[in-house]
Amino acid sequence: xxxxxxxxxxxxxxxxxxxxxxxxxxxxxxxxxxxxxxxxxxxxxxxxxxxxxxxxxxxxxxxxxxxxxxxxxxxxxxxxxxxxxxxxxxxxxxxxxxxxxxxxxxxxxxxxxxxxxxxxxxxxxxxxxxxxxxxxxxxxxxxxxxxxxxxxxxxxxxxxxxxxxxxxxxxxxxxxxxxxxxxxxxxxxxxxxxxxxxxxxxxxxxxxxxxxxxxxxxxxxxxxxxxxxxxxxxxxxxxxxxxxxxxxxxxxxxxxxxxxxxxxxxxxxxxxxxxxxxxxxxxxxxxxxxxxxxxxxxxxxxxxxxxxxxxxxxxxxxxxxxxx
Ligand code: BTN
Numbered sequence: 001x002x003x004x005x006x007x008x009x010x011x012x013x014x015x016x017x018x019x020x021x022x023x024x025x026x027x028x029x030x031x032x033x034x035x036x037x038x039x040x041x042x043x044x045x046x047x048x049x050x051x052x053x054x055x056x057x058x059x060x061x062x063x064x065x066x067x068x069x070x071x072x073x074x075x076x077x078x079x080x081x082x083x084x085x086x087x088x089x090x091x092x093x094x095x096x097x098x099x100x101x102x103x104x105x106x107x108x109x110x111x112x113x114x115x116x117x118x119x120x121x122x123x124x125x126x127x128x129x130x131x132x133x134x135x136x137x138x139x140x141x142x143x144x145x146x147x148x149x150x151x152x153x154x155x156x157x158x159x160x161x162x163x164x165x166x167x168x169x170x171x172x173x174x175x176x177x178x179x180x181x182x183x184x185x186x187x188x189x190x191x192x193x194x195x196x197x198x199x200x201x202x203x204x205x206x207x208x209x210x211x212x213x214x215x216x217x218x219x220x221x222x223x224x225x226x227x228x229x230x231x232x233x234x235x236x237x238x239x240x241x242x243x244x245x246x247x248x249x250x251x252x253x254x255x256x257x258x259x260x261x262x263x264x265x266x267x268x269x270x271x272x273x274x275x276x277x278x279x280x281x282x283x284x285x286x287x288x289x290x291x292x293x294x295x296x297x298x299x300x301x302x303x304x305x306x307x308x309x310x311x312x313x314x315x316x317x318x319x320x321x322x323x324x
Pocket of ligand 1: 091092093094095119120121122123127136137138180193194196211213214
């Protein structure tokens with residue numbers, strides 16, 4: 001079964017109306033059995049479809065599929081700056097762009113996919129996304145300034161996402177150091193989006209960053225093994241269109257990229273601190289297998305977390321685990 005056909009059929013069904021197997025088969029000049037197989041495959045991908053004798057197929061929840069022309073249309077003129085690629089299924093948009101980075105893929109390449117089979121998270125975790133309900137994409141940025149320019153990158157990306165969320169009306173968003181995006185849902189903060197940044201190249205001279213973002217848009221249920229996930233829809237009661245979210249995020253990310261390039265992280269530092277989760281509060285952390293309570297003092301302009309637990313210490317990226 002070709003994925004291509006599954007997505008063509010989903011595209012027909014994406015209007016949320018009934019379509020008979022016969023009419024879909026006619027559209028693509030293939031057999032009804034092929035359409036039935038495509039429907040089964042879509043169900044394996046987690047899409048729920050009504051099948052009613054005499055009427056045909058209908059999506060239980062309308063889904064949004066990303067299309068290059070429609071994303072470019074909402075991006076307007078600036079889409080010419082980007083090399084945008086949309087995939088139906090791939091292992092990981094970060095893995096894809098990391099591989100392409102060494103093969104000379106252009107600066108400002110964006111890869112987005114409907115289904116990510118091996119989505120990767122920070123610290124070796126995996127990242128789950130849902131077809132038509134989450135946005136999964138990566139950007140490839142090339143830098144000249146060496147490691148110093150990149151020290152604030154991961155925090156700057158967090159700030160870009162917070163600013164996009166403000167545009168979507170979500171004002172409670174916070175950044176759990178270094179860059180987990182949390183939003184308030186009742187008394188709790190829950191994870192809305194994750195960022196995975198991978199670097200390649202010469203830290204003194206030219207380097208390339210692949211910035212991967214996964215954001216929960218319209219899920220109403222999550223698999224049980226995920227720690228505290230939440231979607232934009234659960235927070236706002238509205239459903240979100242991937243193309244609008246993609247253009248907003250890509251736009252804000254490129255603004256922050258130029259700001260970082262021109263002025264370094266200094267200008268973004270105060271914005272980051274405004275949204276730092278648990279600033280001034282005591283939290284449970286784990287370092288080298290030892291768990292302890294520490295106060296989150298601040299994050300430096302170089303991106304280090306400063307905590308106090310008897311002593312005050314500065315933590316580099318990735319050396320600490322937050323406990324609930
Ligand atoms: C985390 O919170 O641990 C980071 C999650 C990052 C997930 C995104 S989804 C797009 C890109 N491709 C990947 O394989 N991972 C990132």
